[in-house]
Amino acid sequence: MDAEKKALVFEVARASFAPAERDAWIALAAFSTWSGYLDACSSIARDECAVLSDLLASGELDALRHPLDYEAVRSFAARHFTGGLPQSVVPVESLYRTNPSQVPAYGGPSARYMGDLASSMGLELPARFASTPDHLAVEAGMAALLYRSDANLADSFVSERFTWLADFRLALVALDDDERMFFCALVDVIVALVECIRSGRHEAVSTNNLERK
Amino acid sequence: MSGNAITRRGFLAGTAGVIGAAGLAGYMSFDAWERAYADDSDTHGTVSTVHSTCNGCSNKCGFTAYVVDGKLRKLIGDERHPMAKGKLCARGYAYAEIAYSKDRLTDPLKKNDKGQFEAISWEQALSEIGAKVQQIVSSDGPGALAMVQDPRPSGSYYAKRFMSALGSPNVYTHGAACYESRESGIKQVIGANSWTSDVANAQMTIFIGRSYADGLRPSALMAMEKAHEAGSHIVLVDPRFTNSQKFADEWVPITPGTDLALVLALCQVVTTEDLYDADYVAANSVGFDEFRESIAQYTPRWAAEKTGIDETTIKRLAHQMAQAAPACSIESGWRGPSGCQYKNSGELARAVACFNALLGVYNQKGGALLYPSVSAGKLDEGKFPSPPKPQAAQVGSDEFPLAVDGSALAAVKAASEGSVKGFFFYNSNMVGGYSNPSYLAQVVSGCDLSVCVDVQMSETAAACQYVLPDTSYLERSELPAFAGGAVPSVSMRTQVIDVVHPNTKPVDEIFTELAQACGVGQYFDFTMDELAAAQLASVGVDVDAARQMGTVYFNDKAFSYGSTPNWKTPTGKIQFASDACKKAGYEAVPSWIEPDVMPMGNELRLIEAKQPIHSHTMTANNETLMGITKKYDLTRAWINRSFAENLGIADGDTIEVSNEKYTGKIGVHVTDRIVPGALYLPSAYGVTVEDQHTAYGVGLRPADFLAFKLEPGYGSAMAHEVCVTVKKVNA
Numbered sequence A: 001m002d003a004e005k006k007a008l009v010f011e012v013a014r015a016s017f018a019p020a021e022r023d024a025w026i027a028l029a030a031f032s033t034w035s036g037y038l039d040a041c042s043s044i045a046r047d048e049c050a051v052l053s054d055l056l057a058s059g060e061l062d063a064l065r066h067p068l069d070y071e072a073v074r075s076f077a078a079r080h081f082t083g084g085l086p087q088s089v090v091p092v093e094s095l096y097r098t099n100p101s102q103v104p105a106y107g108g109p110s111a112r113y114m115g116d117l118a119s120s121m122g123l124e125l126p127a128r129f130a131s132t133p134d135h136l137a138v139e140a141g142m143a144a145l146l147y148r149s150d151a152n153l154a155d156s157f158v159s160e161r162f163t164w165l166a167d168f169r170l171a172l173v174a175l176d177d178d179e180r181m182f183f184c185a186l187v188d189v190i191v192a193l194v195e196c197i198r199s200g201r202h203e204a205v206s207t208n209n210l211e212r213k
Numbered sequence B: 001m002s003g004n005a006i007t008r009r010g011f012l013a014g015t016a017g018v019i020g021a022a023g024l025a026g027y028m029s030f031d032a033w034e035r036a037y038a039d040d041s042d043t044h045g046t047v048s049t050v051h052s053t054c055n056g057c058s059n060k061c062g063f064t065a066y067v068v069d070g071k072l073r074k075l076i077g078d079e080r081h082p083m084a085k086g087k088l089c090a091r092g093y094a095y096a097e098i099a100y101s102k103d104r105l106t107d108p109l110k111k112n113d114k115g116q117f118e119a120i121s122w123e124q125a126l127s128e129i130g131a132k133v134q135q136i137v138s139s140d141g142p143g144a145l146a147m148v149q150d151p152r153p154s155g156s157y158y159a160k161r162f163m164s165a166l167g168s169p170n171v172y173t174h175g176a177a178c179y180e181s182r183e184s185g186i187k188q189v190i191g192a193n194s195w196t197s198d199v200a201n202a203q204m205t206i207f208i209g210r211s212y213a214d215g216l217r218p219s220a221l222m223a224m225e226k227a228h229e230a231g232s233h234i235v236l237v238d239p240r241f242t243n244s245q246k247f248a249d250e251w252v253p254i255t256p257g258t259d260l261a262l263v264l265a266l267c268q269v270v271t272t273e274d275l276y277d278a279d280y281v282a283a284n285s286v287g288f289d290e291f292r293e294s295i296a297q298y299t300p301r302w303a304a305e306k307t308g309i310d311e312t313t314i315k316r317l318a319h320q321m322a323q324a325a326p327a328c329s330i331e332s333g334w335r336g337p338s339g340c341q342y343k344n345s346g347e348l349a350r351a352v353a354c355f356n357a358l359l360g361v362y363n364q365k366g367g368a369l370l371y372p373s374v375s376a377g378k379l380d381e382g383k384f385p386s387p388p389k390p391q392a393a394q395v396g397s398d399e400f401p402l403a404v405d406g407s408a409l410a411a412v413k414a415a416s417e418g419s420v421k422g423f424f425f426y427n428s429n430m431v432g433g434y435s436n437p438s439y440l441a442q443v444v445s446g447c448d449l450s451v452c453v454d455v456q457m458s459e460t461a462a463a464c465q466y467v468l469p470d471t472s473y474l475e476r477s478e479l480p481a482f483a484g485g486a487v488p489s490v491s492m493r494t495q496v497i498d499v500v501h502p503n504t505k506p507v508d509e510i511f512t513e514l515a516q517a518c519g520v521g522q523y524f525d526f527t528m529d530e531l532a533a534a535q536l537a538s539v540g541v542d543v544d545a546a547r548q549m550g551t552v553y554f555n556d557k558a559f560s561y562g563s564t565p566n567w568k569t570p571t572g573k574i575q576f577a578s579d580a581c582k583k584a585g586y587e588a589v590p591s592w593i594e595p596d597v598m599p600m601g602n603e604l605r606l607i608e609a610k611q612p613i614h615s616h617t618m619t620a621n622n623e624t625l626m627g628i629t630k631k632y633d634l635t636r637a638w639i640n641r642s643f644a645e646n647l648g649i650a651d652g653d654t655i656e657v658s659n660e661k662y663t664g665k666i667g668v669h670v671t672d673r674i675v676p677g678a679l680y681l682p683s684a685y686g687v688t689v690e691d692q693h694t695a696y697g698v699g700l701r702p703a704d705f706l707a708f709k710l711e712p713g714y715g716s717a718m719a720h721e722v723c724v725t726v727k728k729v730n731a
C-alpha cells in the first residue's frame, strides 16, 4: 500500500476526533483536500484492501462523501466527545479496551504505553492529551507520523493499536444523533484498514514460515 | 501549529511530519512494552510520595500517596493524622478511582434548547454566568443568590468569599440534611456545636442512633474498640442492630422517633433521684429549676410506652450512667436522630446536652470533651482584602432562627417562592437527597441561574443550567484544613497526580475566575498557594514544612482534663432553659414533641442510615465499592421478622415499597435485627442520573419517599418523618 495514502487516512481521523479547530477543519473539508482523502480510501481499497472495497461498494461509507461542516463537527464533539454524560463517547482507548475484570477508566495500560512510546521516540504530545495519550487523535496522529517515516513500523503499530475501535464504533452507532454516521464511517475505514494489515501481516508471517521450512 | 499535533521535541512544525532514525530506534511494540513494564510498574520508574487528605467523606483522613511515574499506586493512612491514625477505610482506598473515572466531567457544560448538555468553553461559561449574576444582583439584590457547598478546605473558603464579595450572606452546607439540628440544639445548651465523647477512657458511653462502624471515622472506631477491650460499658440505642454491635455490650432497640422520650426519662431519673452533680449544676448552669420542674412528668413508665424500652432498662441505664459519672457521656450523635431526622431532633440534641450537664461530664476524663481548635489569624488586608459583610439577613434566618449554619432547604423554599433566583453548588448533591429529589430538581431547574461545580454528573448538576468541571481531590492542592482535637492540628491536601483532564480546574481557580467574571475579582487577587502560606504563617507554621509533614500539631494548645469550659451561650452558663428556643416556638426547657408522623396499621416508618462502604450517593458510582454492594446484596430493605411473616414476606423476596410520593421495588432482608414498625433502606443507592454508569438504577433512594417539609425553628429535612407500606411482589 502507498504509505502516504495511509498516512492521510489517519491524518483525517486525527483531525476529526481531536477538538475541532475551525481553520484546520475548513482547510481539511475543502473540496481538494477531502477528495484527496476519498481518493486515498479508494486507492487503498482497490490495491489491497478487499474489506474496505466491499464497504465502499456497499454504500456504508456514503456519509464520507461530503464532510460535515465545522459547526456540525464542533457541536457533535461538544455533545459526545466530552466526558460524564449519558451520550458521552470519549474516544480514548482505555475506556474501551479492558479485560473483563477491569473497570474501564482513564489511564489504563494503553495510556501508559502511548506515553512511554512517545517519550522513547522523542516525541512531544499536545498538552491537552498529556493524561490521555491513548486518545484516538493521538494514536491516529502517531500512525500518520509512522507511515511517513517507516511503513513497517506503522503497520505493526496500527495492527496492534486500533482493535478497540470495534467497541468504540458500537458506542458511536448507539448515539441518538444524526451526525454519528459520519464518525462511524471514519472509524469503519480504519477498522477495515487494520483488518487488511493484520491479515496481510499474518500471510507474510505464514509465508515466511513456509519459506524457512 | 495545531494544538492537536504531535511534535518532535525541540523541532519546528516543518520537521514534524517525519520521525528521524533516532526516534524510530525508540519504537517499541505494545507487546514488548507490556513484557518489559506493564506488570512491573511498581519497580520501574520514579517513585514519589506525597502527604494529602482523603475526600471520601468529611473526615478528610490524612494519607501518604505513592506515585510511580505520575500514576497513583498506593495509599497508606497517616499515623500522625488525627482522624486516620494510620488507617483508611474501604472508601478511602476505592474513592481514589474517581481521578481516572470514565464518568469524570471533562469540560464546562451548558444545557441547550433541548435540555441536553453541550461542552462549551470556559470563556463562554464564565461570561454568561457573570452576566446573569450581575442581572440578578441589579434586579433583585445579592440576597437573591444562594450557594450550597459540602465543606472541604478550599471550597468552604472560596465559596463563602465569592458570595460575600457579591454581597450575599446565603451560603449553606449540607447541614440541613445532616447535623443542623444537633449542632443548633447543643449550642443552645452549652454554647458549642458539639463535643467528643472520650469513649476510650469512659466507664460507660451511650450512643443514640450513631454507629461508629457504619458512619466510619477510623480513629473513632479504634477508640471504641479500645474501650470495649478495656471493659467500658457501651450501649447502642438504635432501631437497628448495627455493625457497631461488635464493640458494644448492649443493644437497646427503640421505636424510631422516640429517642427524645428516652433521654427526657433519663434526665427525670437522675434529677428526681438526686443522682445528678448538684454542685456542678449550681456552679455552671441557669434554668435548672424550671428544667427540674418540667422534667418530672417524663417518667420511665411514660417513656417506656413511647419508646418500647421497658421501664426497668431506662432506670438501669440512668443509674449506671450516674454511677459512671463523670467518666461517661451520651455521645453527641452525627446524622442520627438528633441530626436532621425528626420533628424533635433539635429538642433531642438539647436534652442530650442537658443530661451530660446533669452528670457534670464536660471536659472530664471519659466524659464529653470540648476540644480546643486553632484557625487562621488575621491576614494582610492589602493582599487579601476582606469583602464587606453582606448587609441582608441570611435567607431562612427569620423562619429558622435556631439553625447555626442556616438551612439550605430554607433557600430552596425561598427559591420556590421566587425570592432566590440563582443557585450555586459546590461539591454538593443537594437535589440527590437533602429532601425529595424531584421537588428539589424542579425548584433548582426553575431558577434564573443554576451552576454546579463537581467532578461527575450528580442529580444536582443534572438540574442546573451550567456545570463546571472540578479537578478531583488528588489533582489539586488546597488550603490548610484546621481541626480541633485533644491536640489541635492542621493538615494539608497536596496535589498527588497531574491533572487528568486539562479542561478541568481546581476549585480555587474556578471561584477566582467566577468572581472576575462577576465583577468582584478584586477580592481574589492572590493565588491559593499565597493564601495557604499566609494562613499558616498567621499561626506560626511554614507552608512547605506543613506540606512535607502532612499534619502539624499545635502542642501548646493541647486539651487537658478537668478544666471548666468557657460556656459560649448568651448567659455564659449551661442553659437548661433557653430564651432563643422559647422565641422560636419551643418550650424554654427541652420538652416532649411528638414525631410528625406515626405509622398506623400496616405502615412502617422509613429509616435510613449509612453503610461503612459508602458516603451516601457520593461513592455509589465507584465500581469497587459497588462491587461489594452487589456481592453482599447490600441494597436490600430490612424489615422485622414478625411483621414480614404477617404479610407472607420471606427473606430474599422482592417487595414493593410505596407511599404517596414514590413506589419502588427492592429485595428484602427479613430479620430480628430491626424493630417492628420500621423499614430500613441504606442511604447510598437509587441514583437517577444515567451519567453515573455504575450507580444508575441500583437500589432505592430513601429521599424519593420523603415530602419536602422542614423541622420548625431548625430547618432540617426531617428525613425519617415518612411512612410507607410494603407488599410482596407477585404475591
Ligand code: SF4
Pocket: B054, B055, B056, B057, B058, B059, B060, B061, B083, B087, B088, B089, B090, B091, B092, B093, B216, B217, B218
Ligand atoms: S473515613 Fe474513610 S472515606 Fe472518610 S476520609 Fe477517612 S478514609 Fe476517607
